[in-house]
Amino acid sequence: MPVRLIIDALDFARNAGAHHGKIALSEFERLQDYLTDNDGELQYAVTGTLNREARPVLQIVVQGSINLQCQRCLGQIGHALDLQTDLLLAQNENELSSLDEDESVDCILATSDMDALALIEDEIILSLPISPRHGENECLVDNIHSNDAAGEKPLFAALAALKNLH
Ligand SMILES: [Zn+2]
Numbered sequence: 001m002p003v004r005l006i007i008d009a010l011d012f013a014r015n016a017g018a019h020h021g022k023i024a025l026s027e028f029e030r031l032q033d034y035l036t037d038n039d040g041e042l043q044y045a046v047t048g049t050l051n052r053e054a055r056p057v058l059q060i061v062v063q064g065s066i067n068l069q070c071q072r073c074l075g076q077i078g079h080a081l082d083l084q085t086d087l088l089l090a091q092n093e094n095e096l097s098s099l100d101e102d103e104s105v106d107c108i109l110a111t112s113d114m115d116a117l118a119l120i121e122d123e124i125i126l127s128l129p130i131s132p133r134h135g136e137n138e139c140l141v142d143n144i145h146s147n148d149a150a151g152e153k154p155l156f157a158a159l160a161a162l163k164n165l166h
Contacts, residue, residue: 005019010091018045019047020043022042028121071131087106092109
């Protein structure tokens with residue numbers, strides 16, 4: 001059974017709800033596409049609160065480490081997650097569209113059966129680099145290339161030697 005954490009979002013925020021725990025990486029179905037392995041777990045916290053304008057907010061915190069795949073060599077890159085996001089809860093579609101005009105806030109439509117772990121997974125995926133790559137000299141592709149360059153020299157030397165025979 002997949003782990004689910006269903007909350008009534010507005011209720012949760014107004015009553016200062018709080019939930020935290022650990023979740024295995026293997027529970028995040030959509031995240032798997034980005035990972036080279038799903039060993040280990042992440043720490044998460046979901047907290048309900050009201051912001052300065054007394055609007056309901058869900059605060060999401062995620063910490064842990066995952067292994068992403070380098071888009072050049074397909075090797076593994078260790079990636080630390082340390083996220084904290086405030087999601088403003090809109091109470092209806094109208095409010096959602098007017099709040100969404102402010103680009104400095106992330107706004108979602110509140111429902112009474114919100115899947116908090118799906119929200120956490122969304123935030124993780126949004127935070128990931130679009131095209132993860134190793135740093136210079138850490139990528140396997142660079143190492144293969146430098147080996148090739150070294151391997152070419154004896155071949156040129158052999159060709160040169162061959163030419164000299166004629
Ligand atoms: Zn690489």
